[in-house]
Amino acid sequence: MQPDSQFLELDVTNVAHGGVFIARHEGRVVFVSDAIPGERVRARVRRQKSSFWEADTVEVLSASEHRRDHVWASASVDRDPAERAGGAEFGHIALAHQRSLKETVVTEALSRFAGIDLPVTVSAVPGDDAANGLGWRTRVSLQVDDAGRVGPYAAGSHTVIEVPDLPLAHADIAAQIPRSGVPAGTASIDILRTSGGETRVSLRAQQRRRGRAPVAAADAPTIVETVGGREFRLAENGFWQVHHGAAQVLTEAVQNAVNRGLFDPAAGNLDLYGGVGLLAAALGDRFGAGTRITSVEASERATTHAGENLAEWVGARAQTGRVDQFLDELLATAGGAARDRIAAGTVVLDPPRAGAGKRVVEQLVELAPAQLIYVACDPVALARDLGQLTAAGYTLTGVTGHDLFPHTHHVEAVASLVRTDLA
Ligand SMILES: C[S@@+](CC[C@H](N)C(=O)[O-])C[C@H]1O[C@@H](n2cnc3c(N)ncnc32)[C@H](O)[C@@H]1O
Structure with a gap:
């Protein structure tokens, strides 16, 4: 039997991470595209793995009330799955329901990978509802x-x-x-x-x-x-947020995520994975020109720009380097006073999709800053890192979700953590 010749009728029960939906066939999990929980669909199997199958919806047998004509005809379920344009996996779902599915994905990731029971709300970027979530990609x-x-x-x-x-x-x-x-x-x-x-x-x-x-x-x-x-x-080819409203939304989300009572402008504050300094600027704007903050970024070109972009804050500087190497050096060389400044500090981190990862989380735990603001574009990577942080001396005080990628499965989250002895 060729996998691509097999059609299944599936009852779709939930959303999974990655823009697909969950159904079962003879007890086996099937990840099916272009569906909505609550629907019954006819799907063609694309791939058979030992523990799960992957399939594409080819016909909706019983439609969800949240189903809409796809916002992009090139990605519609009416086309052969091999001819559907990628990058708009939620475009067949009413915008408000997309956000509720993203809330489920983030909330379930926190529960499964971090053991944290915290319902997360995902907010629209201002103006997106009026535009039906279109026209945002820059x-x-x-x-x-x-x-x-x-x-x-x-x-x-x-x-x-x-x-x-x-x-x-x-x-x-x-x-x-x-x-x-x-x-x-x-x-x-x-x-x-x-x-x-x-x-x-x-x-x-x-x-x-x-x-x-x-x-x-x-x-x-x-x-x-x-x-x-x-x-x-x-x-021109450097990193910048893709949604036209994302930089402003994240600026405000990070400013709001900071525990003001714990923020010390004179401490060893850090902006890790800093790009051209967007989030260091967010803290500088909120806490004043004297705010000390070091932005750390692997791209030398981005760091050069961060230096220019942060010039008005006398306490801000930008350093080129990999975050793990920067933290290693800090751990090896910082003396008592410098370590005390870090321990009093606030660390913002905004890593790529894979998350900060085990080693960087261990280094942060050892440096023990007073609070962490973790900006994440992958809820599972975030949840893994949060699980490690909360097991090692940090308390999660809040997570906000932001729909910076309407009609796709992507979702941004901003988590606030406080060192448990200060919480
Ligand atoms: C998601 S972007 C965030 C940039 C910035 N915070 C912003 O909002 O514009 C992640 C950044 O981390 C940088 N990066 C990736 N891996 C890194 C590493 N191991 N050490 C330092 N920077 C890294 C990338 O070049 C990119 O600029």
Whole structure:
């Protein structure tokens, strides 16, 4: 029996992490795409693993009240699964219900991977409900195949799907999709629109690995992004939040997540995985020009910009380095007074999708700062790190969820932790 020739009728019971939904067939878990909990669907099996199968909905037999026409016809369940554009896995679900499913994913991750029972609310970015969650992407990467076709990959494969539109992106971005004449050797095309309304198109010879931040070449042009009237300079191919409202939302979320009574502007405060200094600036804005804070970031180009972006805060500095190496050095060299300053400090960390990980969490526990604000784009990685932190002397005091990626399964969370002896 070929897996792709097998059709199943499935009762969909829950949402899983990663944009798929849970059903069972003869006791085995089936992760099925393009469904909604409560629905009965006909699905085609795509992959059989020993412990679970993967399948794609091909027909909705009993539709959820939350089902809508897909916001992107190129990703609709009416198309063959191999022809559905990827990147909008929740586009067939009413926007408010998408958020409730994301709440389930974050809440269940905390329970399963951290043993923490804390219902999390996921909030919309202001303006998104009125726009039905469309037009928010300021950055899009399109792939180019050997035949010169340009578009996103199909969901779950590396087949390029040509698309007439990009409804999740700002209209200026879709207008820049090259329809022909892409130079030979181009593997992908990055299109961005700055907050000032400038669009930039760059061609890449090599594909970027999914989920990886781009490496900012030393000679990439500099662009300017504005957040609440403040300008940030960065490399055109450097990391920046994708949703046009995300930088402002995260600025406020981090400011609100800080326990003010425990914040000491003179302490050894840190902004880990700092990029071009967005979240260090958030603390500087909230706690004043004298706030001491060191922003640590692996990309030298980003750190150079962070130095410029944070220039108005006399106590702020930006350092290039891997977070684990920076913390190792701190642990090896910081004397009593410096260790005391760290122990009185606030650490903001905003790691890539994989999370901070075991080693960095161990280093933080050893340094024992008074509070941690953890910004996460992957709820499972966050939950694993929170489990380790709460078992080693920190108390979780709150988690907020933010729908920075409408119509996709992605969700951002901001967690506040206080050293347990101070909680
Ligand atoms: C999710 S981004 C956050 C950037 C910044 N906080 C912001 O909101 O704009 C993660 C950043 O971590 C950097 N990074 C990834 N791995 C790192 C590591 N091991 N050490 C230091 N920085 C790292 C990336 O270059 C990227 O700029």
